[in-house]
Amino acid sequence: MPKLGVEPIRKAALINAAIATVGRKGSLDVTVAQIAREAGMSSALAHHYFGSKERIFLAAMRHILAQYGTAAREALHGVTTPRARLFAVIHASFGGTNFEQETAAAWLNFYALALIDPEAARLLRVYHSRLRSNLLVCLRPLIGEGAVPAAQTLGALIDGLYLRGVLSGEIDGPAAEALILDYLQKVLP
Amino acid sequence: MPKLGVEPIRKAALINAAIATVGRKGSLDVTVAQIAREAGMSSALAHHYFGSKERIFLAAMRHILAQYGTAAREALHGVTTPRARLFAVIHASFGGTNFEQETAAAWLNFYALALIDPEAARLLRVYHSRLRSNLLVCLRPLIGEGAVPAAQTLGALIDGLYLRGVLSGEIDGPAAEALILDYLQKVLP
Amino acid sequence: MPKLGVEPIRKAALINAAIATVGRKGSLDVTVAQIAREAGMSSALAHHYFGSKERIFLAAMRHILAQYGTAAREALHGVTTPRARLFAVIHASFGGTNFEQETAAAWLNFYALALIDPEAARLLRVYHSRLRSNLLVCLRPLIGEGAVPAAQTLGALIDGLYLRGVLSGEIDGPAAEALILDYLQKVLP
Amino acid sequence: MPKLGVEPIRKAALINAAIATVGRKGSLDVTVAQIAREAGMSSALAHHYFGSKERIFLAAMRHILAQYGTAAREALHGVTTPRARLFAVIHASFGGTNFEQETAAAWLNFYALALIDPEAARLLRVYHSRLRSNLLVCLRPLIGEGAVPAAQTLGALIDGLYLRGVLSGEIDGPAAEALILDYLQKVLP
DNA sequence: AATGAATGAGGATTCATTCAT
DNA sequence: GATGAATGAATCCTCATTCAT
Numbered sequence: 001m002p003k004l005g006v007e008p009i010r011k012a013a014l015i016n017a018a019i020a021t022v023g024r025k026g027s028l029d030v031t032v033a034q035i036a037r038e039a040g041m042s043s044a045l046a047h048h049y050f051g052s053k054e055r056i057f058l059a060a061m062r063h064i065l066a067q068y069g070t071a072a073r074e075a076l077h078g079v080t081t082p083r084a085r086l087f088a089v090i091h092a093s094f095g096g097t098n099f100e101q102e103t104a105a106a107w108l109n110f111y112a113l114a115l116i117d118p119e120a121a122r123l124l125r126v127y128h129s130r131l132r133s134n135l136l137v138c139l140r141p142l143i144g145e146g147a148v149p150a151a152q153t154l155g156a157l158i159d160g161l162y163l164r165g166v167l168s169g170e171i172d173g174p175a176a177e178a179l180i181l182d183y184l185q186k187v188l189p
Numbered sequence: 190m191p192k193l194g195v196e197p198i199r200k201a202a203l204i205n206a207a208i209a210t211v212g213r214k215g216s217l218d219v220t221v222a223q224i225a226r227e228a229g230m231s232s233a234l235a236h237h238y239f240g241s242k243e244r245i246f247l248a249a250m251r252h253i254l255a256q257y258g259t260a261a262r263e264a265l266h267g268v269t270t271p272r273a274r275l276f277a278v279i280h281a282s283f284g285g286t287n288f289e290q291e292t293a294a295a296w297l298n299f300y301a302l303a304l305i306d307p308e309a310a311r312l313l314r315v316y317h318s319r320l321r322s323n324l325l326v327c328l329r330p331l332i333g334e335g336a337v338p339a340a341q342t343l344g345a346l347i348d349g350l351y352l353r354g355v356l357s358g359e360i361d362g363p364a365a366e367a368l369i370l371d372y373l374q375k376v377l378p
Numbered sequence: 379m380p381k382l383g384v385e386p387i388r389k390a391a392l393i394n395a396a397i398a399t400v401g402r403k404g405s406l407d408v409t410v411a412q413i414a415r416e417a418g419m420s421s422a423l424a425h426h427y428f429g430s431k432e433r434i435f436l437a438a439m440r441h442i443l444a445q446y447g448t449a450a451r452e453a454l455h456g457v458t459t460p461r462a463r464l465f466a467v468i469h470a471s472f473g474g475t476n477f478e479q480e481t482a483a484a485w486l487n488f489y490a491l492a493l494i495d496p497e498a499a500r501l502l503r504v505y506h507s508r509l510r511s512n513l514l515v516c517l518r519p520l521i522g523e524g525a526v527p528a529a530q531t532l533g534a535l536i537d538g539l540y541l542r543g544v545l546s547g548e549i550d551g552p553a554a555e556a557l558i559l560d561y562l563q564k565v566l567p
Numbered sequence: 568m569p570k571l572g573v574e575p576i577r578k579a580a581l582i583n584a585a586i587a588t589v590g591r592k593g594s595l596d597v598t599v600a601q602i603a604r605e606a607g608m609s610s611a612l613a614h615h616y617f618g619s620k621e622r623i624f625l626a627a628m629r630h631i632l633a634q635y636g637t638a639a640r641e642a643l644h645g646v647t648t649p650r651a652r653l654f655a656v657i658h659a660s661f662g663g664t665n666f667e668q669e670t671a672a673a674w675l676n677f678y679a680l681a682l683i684d685p686e687a688a689r690l691l692r693v694y695h696s697r698l699r700s701n702l703l704v705c706l707r708p709l710i711g712e713g714a715v716p717a718a719q720t721l722g723a724l725i726d727g728l729y730l731r732g733v734l735s736g737e738i739d740g741p742a743a744e745a746l747i748l749d750y751l752q753k754v755l756p
Numbered sequence: 757a758a759t760g761a762a763t764g765a766g767g768a769t770t771c772a773t774t775c776a777t
Numbered sequence: 778g779a780t781g782a783a784t785g786a787a788t789c790c791t792c793a794t795t796c797a798t
Contacts, residue, residue: 006761026304029218031788042763047790105304112301114356115215115294121356128357152353152360153368157342160349164341167303167310168317171341179342186375195778220771231780236773384782404682407596409767420784425769483682490679492734493593493672499734506735530731530738531724531746538727542719545681545688546695549719557720564753573757598792609759614794 011049011059013039018060023102028057028109058119061110064103065127071096072134083188086138089131090180093158099173104166131155142188150187157183200238200248202228207249212291217246217298247308250299253292254316260285261323272377275327278320279369282347288362293355320344331377339376346372389427389437391417396438401480406435406487436497439488442481443505449474450512461566464516467509468558471536477551482544509533520566528565535561578616578626580606585627590669595624595676625686628677631670632694638663639701650755653705656698657747660725666740671733698722709755717754724750 017039021030032053036046050056075092079085097103113120135154139147161176171179206228210219221242225232239245264277264284286292302309321340328336328343350365360368395417399408410431414424428434453466453473475481491498513532517525539554549557584606588597599620603610617623642655642662664670680687699718706714706721728743738746 010761027217027301032790033788043789044763044765044791045761048762051790053789108301108304111352111356112216112297115297124356128353149368149371153346153372156349156353156360156368157346158349159352160345160347163300163348163352164317164345167300167313170317171345179338179345182338183342183372199778221773222771232772233774233780233782234778237779242772388782405595405679410769411767421768422770422784422786423782426783429769431768486679486682489730489734490594490675493675502734506731527746527749531750534727534731534738534746535720535724536727537730538723538725541678541726541730542695542723545678545691548695549723557716557723560716561720561750577757599794600792610793611759611761611795612757615758620793 007049010039010041010045013041014046014049014056015060015063018056019064019106020102022057022060022109023104023106026105026109028113032056054117057110057113058117058123060106061113061120061123064107064110065123067096068092068098068127069130071098072130076134082138082141086135086142086184087181089134089138090154090158090177093131093162094173094177099162099165099176101166101169104162108163108166128155131158146187154180154183196238199228199230199234202230203235203238203245204249204252207245208253208295209291211246211249211298212293212295215294215298217302221245243306246299246302247306247312249295250302250309250312253296253299254312256285257281257287257316258319260287261319265323271327271330275324275331275373276370278323278327279343279347279366282320282351283362283366288351288354288365290355290358293351296351297355317344320347335376343369343372385427388417388419388423391419392424392427392434393438393441396434397442397484398480400435400438400487401482401484404483404487406491410434432495435488435491436495436501438484439491439498439501442485442488443501445474446470446476446505447508449476450508454512460516460519464513464520464562465559467512467516468532468536468555471509471540472551472555477540477543477554479544479547482540485540486544506533509536524565532558532561574616577606577608577612580608581613581616581623582627582630585623586631586673587669589624589627589676590671590673593672593676595680599623621684624677624680625684625690627673628680628687628690631674631677632690634663635659635665635694636697638665639697643701649705649708653702653709653751654748656701656705657721657725657744660698660729661740661744666729666732666743668733668736671729674729675733695722698725713754721747721750 014035017035018030021035021038022028025034031043032046033043035056036043039046046056050059072089072092075088075095076085079088092098098107110120111124114124115121132151132155135151136147139150139154143150157180158176161171161179165171165173165176203224206224207219210224210227211217214223220232221235222232224245225235228235235245239248261278261281264281265274268274268277287296299309300313303313304310321344324340324343325336328339332339346369347365350360350368354360354362354365392413395413396408399413399416400406403412409421410424411421413434414421417424424434428437450467450470453470454463457463457466476485488498489502492502493499510529510533513529514525517528517532521528535558536554539549539557543549543551543554581602584602585597588602588605589595592601598610599613600610602623603613606613613623617626639656639659642659643652646652646655665674677687678691681691682688699722702718702721703714706717710717724747725743728738728746732738732740732743
């Protein structure tokens, strides 16, 4: 087991602090000092490790997406039938901390970052591609050529329910999942 | 024809400028001076009319939502059958300038504003309610008790496709509408 | 007479304040806030008018050089014989405020700025050219072909005495001039 | 041969690094970290050995002046006639690395330091005294009472040519020396 | 001897906002 | 109605310096 130097520990703390701070504040308009305080260190140290505020944000976004990737991979582990895999992928999107107000607010704001920052946009594209491909692989054996639009619809639905969940709070994780299963009943044979 | 005083003209100019500036920049992180310049006046005048930057944003958001409301109402004008009305509502969401990159980027950012600002959140709730009620009224005669979840799904789908359109540009208005009609085919009898 | 708007007044105040502050501190390592305070305004206003600290420095340097140019021109006004013109040029270098500790310290520091900043270097080259050409025009009728090296020597001597004056204070304006005249006695026929 | 402890080695490395860094950057506005990196060690070690940035600069200046002193002494070694000694002193000022852009830029900046720092001013005074006394000793046998102003003029000329060399690059070591010899021809019998 | 870790202090720059005209 | 002038408050970022190891 590699012994963690202090650098990765500090970086991880800052990334988590960034997500928490952005999530709590509900906006990317947070200061490095706030993030650093949340992480229990000086803002100077935050700069020392990341070089700039932008880089902290990007690392946080990368972390969130990586976390989602891991969750999806684990959810699929040992699941073999296409239908079950499909449910697993969907469940991964709404499970874990993903749907908690704070995390979700951070997600939404990092989404918006992609409108400005090319690297953020790239990360988002990677996520979109993975999600679509995961869905496609499951759907194709089930509905053949209808899989392509269905995958796109499913992806959009996931994001849309996310948005509703974050913004109006009228939908939570289970409710979102229920609606999606409802949709799938109509699509799947 | 009522002759417009100068105040509403200036205000309208500022609102449009705010939407354009936020849309172009892809972020709420724009300065009052930028908005004012876009509107062809001094930043001091912008403050004179709106009192604060926040108020300009709220007015812009209100304007966008009102615009959507008008578009929806017009689209429904003279349309009588539930099914046709349903299509009209959907079409209103993806037509007009709604799906143009800039407008949509402004939308997304004003969405995020609702995470912070109670008034923005209220406006968003109003919009959500209206959309849901519009959809419900159309869906109930068609599918009865299944209308409630279907309305919610439809609403989320609309938002989700919006998001995709704004962020990845891989979907445009017509494509979004096509996917929705696809979905409806499965839901409607 | 053009009525001065407030902008040129403020800019002039900042330029003088920059020279005074740099001169007093003896280093370019002064803050915009210090300059602004010296000029009786906020640092924000200083930025409003000049855009950056660098620009303030460059404007100050330009001002100093322009001032020297004016002094030289005035000193030459109505003076006709080459010998008298030569003395006038020299006198202009050591007269006025030029040789006061503060001004001179500012000079020296702006000199050093030319090592870093291309625009400052350009300004300095212009000054050097003018001085050399002024000297040459006077010297040529007096000593013919020996004028070129003599002009260069004179220029260097002026700068060197300046340096001594600024740094060790063992030489003041009149003393410097006396040494130069001493030199000229040997060079001129 | 005395084996050098590590301390003097490190100190020497830092001094050379300071001169190089200041020379290359053309400004005293360099960071301790930059100097330390140039010297191949951590900035913490630099502080360990010198205590402060200021002290590093002073040591560097002292080194430069000492180096000049050594060069002058060596140049004078075995030279006996006043005239030859005079030329040797002058040559020492423009030979070696003295006139290379980088060294000279460092010189100029350390000069400016004397405006701020009393110790730097003291060092400079010592150098000035030595140079003047060296020149005087040579000049007195040659021109008697005219030696005092001539020494001062020569000193100023050396500095002035230095300045020109550093700042405009239009004069190099040999050219500077040639101008000085030119001057001497007029002064010496 | 040597350094990575850490920070307090500070500085340039930006901006919403106010106000006199 | 309109604006230029002005600023206080913030924010990012840098850096000399300290300290535990």
